[in-house]
Amino acid sequence: MTGKTAAEARRTSIGAQRNPASQDAILQAAEEILVENGLGSFSIEAVARRAHAGKPTIYRWWPNRAILLLDVYHRQKYVDIAPDTGTIETDIFQLLSGLFEFWSAGHGGAVFRSVIAEAQTDPAACKAVAAYMADRYRQGGEIFRRAKARGDVADWVVPELAMEIITSFAWKRLLTDRLDMTPEELRLVVRHLVHGFEVT
Amino acid sequence: MTGKTAAEARRTSIGAQRNPASQDAILQAAEEILVENGLGSFSIEAVARRAHAGKPTIYRWWPNRAILLLDVYHRQKYVDIAPDTGTIETDIFQLLSGLFEFWSAGHGGAVFRSVIAEAQTDPAACKAVAAYMADRYRQGGEIFRRAKARGDVADWVVPELAMEIITSFAWKRLLTDRLDMTPEELRLVVRHLVHGFEVT
DNA sequence: ATCTATAGAAACGGCCCGTTTCGATTGATG
DNA sequence: CATCAATCGAAACGGGCCGTTTCTATAGAT
Numbered sequence A, B: 001m002t003g004k005t006a007a008e009a010r011r012t013s014i015g016a017q018r019n020p021a022s023q024d025a026i027l028q029a030a031e032e033i034l035v036e037n038g039l040g041s042f043s044i045e046a047v048a049r050r051a052h053a054g055k056p057t058i059y060r061w062w063p064n065r066a067i068l069l070l071d072v073y074h075r076q077k078y079v080d081i082a083p084d085t086g087t088i089e090t091d092i093f094q095l096l097s098g099l100f101e102f103w104s105a106g107h108g109g110a111v112f113r114s115v116i117a118e119a120q121t122d123p124a125a126c127k128a129v130a131a132y133m134a135d136r137y138r139q140g141g142e143i144f145r146r147a148k149a150r151g152d153v154a155d156w157v158v159p160e161l162a163m164e165i166i167t168s169f170a171w172k173r174l175l176t177d178r179l180d181m182t183p184e185e186l187r188l189v190v191r192h193l194v195h196g197f198e199v200t
Numbered sequence C: 001a002t003c004t005a006t007a008g009a010a011a012c013g014g015c016c017c018g019t020t021t022c023g024a025t026t027g028a029t030g
Numbered sequence D: 001c002a003t004c005a006a007t008c009g010a011a012a013c014g015g016g017c018c019g020t021t022t023c024t025a026t027a028g029a030t
Helices: A020-037 A043-053 A055-061 A065-075 A088-105 A109-119 A121-138 A142-150 A161-176 A185-194 B020-037 B043-050 B055-061 B064-073 B090-105 B108-119 B123-140 B142-150 B161-177 B181-197
Strands: none
Touching: A020 A055, A020 A065, A020 A109, A055 A088, A065 A109, A065 A121, A088 A109, A088 A142, A088 A185, A088 B108, A109 A121, A109 A161, A109 B108, A121 A142, A121 A161, A142 A161, A161 A185, A161 B161, A161 B181, A185 B020, A185 B064, A185 B123, A185 B161, B020 B043, B020 B055, B020 B064, B020 B108, B020 B161, B043 B055, B055 B161, B064 B108, B064 B123, B090 B108, B090 B161, B090 B181, B108 B123, B108 B161, B123 B142, B123 B161, B161 B181
């Protein structure tokens, strides 16, 4: 027992097994760097410094930047992707509203932006993101399956594709730094999505 | 006159003015690197080597990576963003189809992906991309203004917003490397966009 | 003829890459 | 209880790119 605080104390091996304290410190340091200084300042060296960890420790468990980024992102716990409010329109409003709030209020937005950017460099990360999104569409498609059962949504609508269209808009707003939408603006977007453009 | 070919010949100053040959060589080298090896291999040093240019020459005219990338992108000439086929549905189909073709067949896709990724690191580049897109929406909104005049599109539809929703889908497909769509799949997407999800 | 801004080459200190080496730690094994 | 094995953080490696500075050569403008 030294006089150092927990943050200053040097972590060491706990035997021939992974040290959860190091794992946490590394992931948290990585998240902090992303949120405070962005992907530009994100490097394994910087994470190691901030976490008081050795570079080999990081490389041992996260073979590259992209995997570390994905791990940071998956720690962010996310809002309900399939709210059930009774109407398709308010379901989608709730979904987008929650997503925008999650991205702008907390750390989720900064982290996810970084993941998407990294995916443009790393093909494996790109596939991982695409697979993750496909899973999201499957989950969120529940909104449309319920709505179909109620008779509120047309038969030919493909739940997963509709979800992709909806979240695509959210992506673009995130990537162009335009998450600040009023409820009225967001309602207008939802109207375009739900009613389409045609005169009915 | 040396025995060297044009590619090998060393360019030099043409006086106290910018040398267009150097400018072209640099932009072309930058594009080639992006297309062949991706943003990961894109560095000022690499561009300078490939273009047989001095780094100071690059830094003099393009203060940073992002500006050079944007310049490369703007050289790519783009498809018609506002086709006029007579119906809103085929207009949008044409637009998306042309965009996907432009992105996957030529160099446009690889370059634009890189620009978007860079924008996640560089706030100035992010604003530039957002402004560029806003301009695109204004141009492409013409599709909806024409359709409104024909009475094919509802009054409450905001042309720019509708365009943003449409191109958002294209962005997501580009960024997740899923540009390979059959005409049938694309038609289905367009139907979701135009008709919306609701039963009519 | 002189001035001036350009061109490319080379080298600078600094940072990060991914890897290797090292001594210390501690659970698992026999 | 002694040994083994895998982990930990620290430090250092050669290599690459950063953005800048210094250099010589070039050729239009004055």
